Amino acid sequence: MDASDPVPVPKEISARVLRALRRRKPLWRFLAAFCRAVEQAGGKPYLAGGIVRDLAEGRPGKDIDLMVAGVGFEELGKLLRSLPSRPLGILRVLPVGKAFAVYKVRTAWAKEELDVALARAERSTGPGHREFRFRTRNVDAREDAGRRDFTINSLLFAFRADAVRVTGTVVDFHGGLADLRRKRIRGVGNAEDRFREDPLRMLRAIRQKNERTGYSIEKKTWAAIRRVAPALFRTIPAERVIDELLLSLSADPARTVDDLRRSGILPILLPEVRGLRKDALGKMKRRYAILERRLGHPMPENVLLANLLVDFAETEIRARLRIAARKRTGGGVPKPAGGREGLLLRLPRAEGIARRLHFPKVRSVVRMLEDLARLREIDRMRNRHARIEAIFARWETPEPLLALYEAASRAAGREEFDFLPVLREAARRPALLSGKRLIEIGIPAGPGMETVLETLRNATLTGIVGTAGEAERMALRIHRRKPAAGRRADHSPRRDRK
Numbered sequence: 001m002d003a004s005d006p007v008p009v010p011k012e013i014s015a016r017v018l019r020a021l022r023r024r025k026p027l028w029r030f031l032a033a034f035c036r037a038v039e040q041a042g043g044k045p046y047l048a049g050g051i052v053r054d055l056a057e058g059r060p061g062k063d064i065d066l067m068v069a070g071v072g073f074e075e076l077g078k079l080l081r082s083l084p085s086r087p088l089g090i091l092r093v094l095p096v097g098k099a100f101a102v103y104k105v106r107t108a109w110a111k112e113e114l115d116v117a118l119a120r121a122e123r124s125t126g127p128g129h130r131e132f133r134f135r136t137r138n139v140d141a142r143e144d145a146g147r148r149d150f151t152i153n154s155l156l157f158a159f160r161a162d163a164v165r166v167t168g169t170v171v172d173f174h175g176g177l178a179d180l181r182r183k184r185i186r187g188v189g190n191a192e193d194r195f196r197e198d199p200l201r202m203l204r205a206i207r208q209k210n211e212r213t214g215y216s217i218e219k220k221t222w223a224a225i226r227r228v229a230p231a232l233f234r235t236i237p238a239e240r241v242i243d244e245l246l247l248s249l250s251a252d253p254a255r256t257v258d259d260l261r262r263s264g265i266l267p268i269l270l271p272e273v274r275g276l277r278k279d280a281l282g283k284m285k286r287r288y289a290i291l292e293r294r295l296g297h298p299m300p301e302n303v304l305l306a307n308l309l310v311d312f313a314e315t316e317i318r319a320r321l322r323i324a325a326r327k328r329t330g331g332g333v334p335k336p337a338g339g340r341e342g343l344l345l346r347l348p349r350a351e352g353i354a355r356r357l358h359f360p361k362v363r364s365v366v367r368m369l370e371d372l373a374r375l376r377e378i379d380r381m382r383n384r385h386a387r388i389e390a391i392f393a394r395w396e397t398p399e400p401l402l403a404l405y406e407a408a409s410r411a412a413g414r415e416e417f418d419f420l421p422v423l424r425e426a427a428r429r430p431a432l433l434s435g436k437r438l439i440e441i442g443i444p445a446g447p448g449m450e451t452v453l454e455t456l457r458n459a460t461l462t463g464i465v466g467t468a469g470e471a472e473r474m475a476l477r478i479h480r481r482k483p484a485a486g487r488r489a490d491h492s493p494r495r496d497r498k
Helices: 009-025 026-039 052-055 073-083 141-146 176-182 191-197 200-211 219-235 238-251 253-263 271-276 281-293 301-331 339-343 348-356 364-377 385-391 399-412 420-428 435-440 447-460 468-480
Strands: 044-048 065-069 090-096 102-107 114-118 120-123 133-134 156-161 166-171
Touching: 009 026, 009 052, 009 156, 009 166, 026 044, 026 073, 026 156, 026 166, 026 399, 044 141, 052 156, 065 141, 065 364, 073 090, 073 102, 073 114, 102 238, 120 141, 133 271, 156 200, 191 200, 191 219, 200 219, 200 238, 219 253, 238 253, 238 364, 253 281, 271 385, 281 301, 281 399, 301 348, 301 364, 348 364, 364 385, 385 399, 385 420, 385 447, 420 447, 435 447, 435 468, 447 468
Parallel strands: 065 114
Antiparallel strands: 044 065, 044 156, 090 102, 102 114, 120 133, 156 166
């Protein structure tokens, strides 16, 4: 057998893929019409990409990628537009892409658009897969498969159409089916060349390993990642990195963190990790394990990303508290407004990391870290029961923040505060006074009113006041009183521990 010939594929694998396609009736009607039209034009149609891999394994395939060899791009566009749109559920056909053109086919029966492209060969000419040359003329299926990242993704399904029916076979040029059986991620050809063509493939290898139970990265491919990561990883645009990172974290967060560390990518992705304590990565993985048990799989995106930065946020808070303490005791500088609460309002360094990494919904992630910091310091704050209610009221559901607090406390071996009784009491006891009523009894709007309302709410939650009349009398006492410097106006009982 010639080296360029495909690996023989068992008939049952091709039959499995064909059965899976035929079961999806609207898709199969489109494929049958499309394949006949391509073959009549002198071309060869293929199903390509991850869907072939998934169907060969018996998994439900997702994205539909079609590849055509032997026709030109304009001819392919005319062919697609000539298909009967209403019977096949075709809504529109659009060419897209600046680097190379692909047709996007929107249908009435698929959530995602179908990609239809010509077979192509490509060569990277710049860093980060942002500059490369490609050609489609005289490119066959073997050459197209050779540009793929990993062998399990290089599988093709070659269609054949006759007057009666459409059939097909799996085509395997690079041993992808054997790697599926062995559960391994292996680069096509020379793995280092594949990573130099597109360095994001290093993260994709980690992601695909963690998405698939029992998979590993083949030794030479893993060695290539460790070899080229220091030079190439920084060339990847952050907006491309975050997509792969999120998918891998969603699949298996603890193993993803471990793989990033072992590959040498983690200190490039997060150079701040060098300033963390030695046990930080271990704590990060323990938190992920606790979070998965508490929140299930996959966990919310903002929790996944917030947990990645918990140790950085805690380091930032400790540094700020130390600086504030030195100023209070050594330099005679006044205490910051709000005391510890004022210091914990924002986390600019953690937010800077999140923005550098292009976290989606970055403020939600940072707000969770800020609220986590407030909860950790809750027993040192004034009116802590009212503060607890206010912190959790900012979230649609308290469960993710509660879970992150629990995970952070247990991973660090810290004692936990039991917030649930406070939240249940807050749900049971409505506010006794409003700001409008305070104005009516002579308390003007402004920061002073906010302090009165918070103190009243705390007294309500702790049972110190139980009626509107009691609340009004307390409000007037608070408004008239000028507390001595440093006195804490706290009406909370001692903290409750789990």
